[in-house]
Amino acid sequence: MNLDLLARFYERMFLIRTFEQTVEAYFARGQMRGTTHGSIGQEAIAVGVLSHVHPDEDFVTGTHRSHGHFLALTGRVFELASELMGKKTGVIHGRGGSQHLAFGNFLTNGITGGMLPSAVGVALAKKLKGEPGVVISFLGDGGMNEGHTLEALNLAGAFQTPNIFVLENNHYAMSTVTERVTGGTFESRVRGFGLPYVRHRALDVLEIHRLFGEIYQRVRETRRPVFLEFETYRLCGHSKSDKREYVVPELEAYWRENDPLLRARRALPEETVREIEERVRRQVAEAFRRAEEAPFPDPAEELKPRP
């Protein structure tokens, strides 16, 4: 096992979890309002997958639940905390809050599956322009039932675009157990559109990193789409107001037992873990403190009569 790599990944995973827990605390204290979607339990996917990205060549699209994707990609805690507080120093200057992030080659959207047809368009443009790089798109199991998601899969299959679809199947769409409202299987759907399909239980960040690395290289070379389903779990509410009355007890028990973050933690020397956690806690606390002090956007600049 590559302990250096694992330590690096653990640091990012712990950063994401600490960020999400800090956000939860802010909401609980009423210091943040509105809504937000945490990714506690799913950190290993964001970190394992996005560790491969070439920032100048690849394009990444996220979802409503993209704090982890953003942090795995950029590590910019201050900008994300600022955005959630609606500050001018936020990722998009306080215009969007938690669900709408845009940074370099990374875009998200609050509409479930809503980014996917655009993601195929980005990939097709890359292909037409002869540019290198792939398009990596996250989506959720609930989002698999939106028409535009299925249309995007068909487009990728028809035009053979360099897209990698990364389904984070955490089994729930808000309070609905997705399986109960889904006909057939995701696998048969995806294959039906002519895309290769890979499934993996997302327990081990190094394993996710290795698997995604293979797929990533393949798509860079073949310029053809691949669909990757991760079995995962969110160990937090859908959003801040969620009492989680819908959870399936067996799933809950399994994933509490097998939290990928704790698994990585257990594999590292205690000393390393302590150092990482102390460093990350300081980093997050400092970023939130600075974000609190940052200014709000100026209404006179943003709100102007038209025409």
Place this chain on the structure above:
Amino acid sequence: MPEMTLVQALRDALAVEMARDDRVVVFGEDVGRRGGVFTVTEGLQERFGEERVYDTPLDENGILGMAAGMALMGLRPVAEIQFVDFLWPGFDVVISDIAKERFRSGGQYGVPLVIRSPYGGGVKGGLYHSQSPEAIFAHIPGLKVVIPATPSEAKGLLISAIRDEDPVVFLEPKKIYFGIKEEVPEGEYTIPLGQARVVQEGSDVTIVSYGALLHEVLRANETLKQEGISAEILDLRTILPFDGPTLLESVAKTGRIVIVVEAPRILSVASELAAFVAERAVDYLDGPIVRVTGWDTPFPYALEPHYLPNVRRIVHGVRRALGLVP
């Protein structure tokens, strides 16, 4: 009469109609087991069963398309769209099928369905949990658009919407889902669609609003009273078909009008009401028609308090209508 919040009144309306008419079915994302994000449908599945109250996939196009088909077959679907901001994947069904069915079938088919959906700002929801697209629906011939401003209205209007023979888009001001309580008539209680409510009679200026903003207008009225301005306050209730006669009667009396909506200004409901008054009542007008509205930008997260009309902007609008300020 029991005291109810807007959410309780909506729940009561659904329960009353479901008990009275077994053609009424309720469905949408998370409406069954969980009882909806805002708990409007809480307890209905236990009471009326999984066949009449159920969860759908995350699929607005499917929800609205199935509602259309069920309505064609004589059922009375009440489809929930979790937030109106998420309706657009299913907009094609609304504009191409639901709105046009009666017309395009030569009157042979109607689609008596209700699309219920929370709308509007005030909860710090940002871009996709705050929009006010009532004018977009009102622009589509074949749809009715209804927005309650109080718990009683919510109940009376929702029951009327369910009983209507044609499709109704029923938008619920989520900002006041829980914040306002009042006595709500028990059992079958209806308010006819197409009728505005005169909330307060007055002689100097007419203020028209609806939804959550009506309450902001009432707060602004406290300031106006102190300044000796007598406002006639109208609650539109039905956005389309709106109550033209009540509007004209009021303007004929006051000679001034301020229209307060939270949607972006351009081509808003405020624009249509302004045009209507300008065409029909220009001879009665003693001052400019004033619109107090949201801004023509996507809904901003941080600047929500500046985006939404507030007491200060409403009072300023009234002063402009009265010629007290430029």
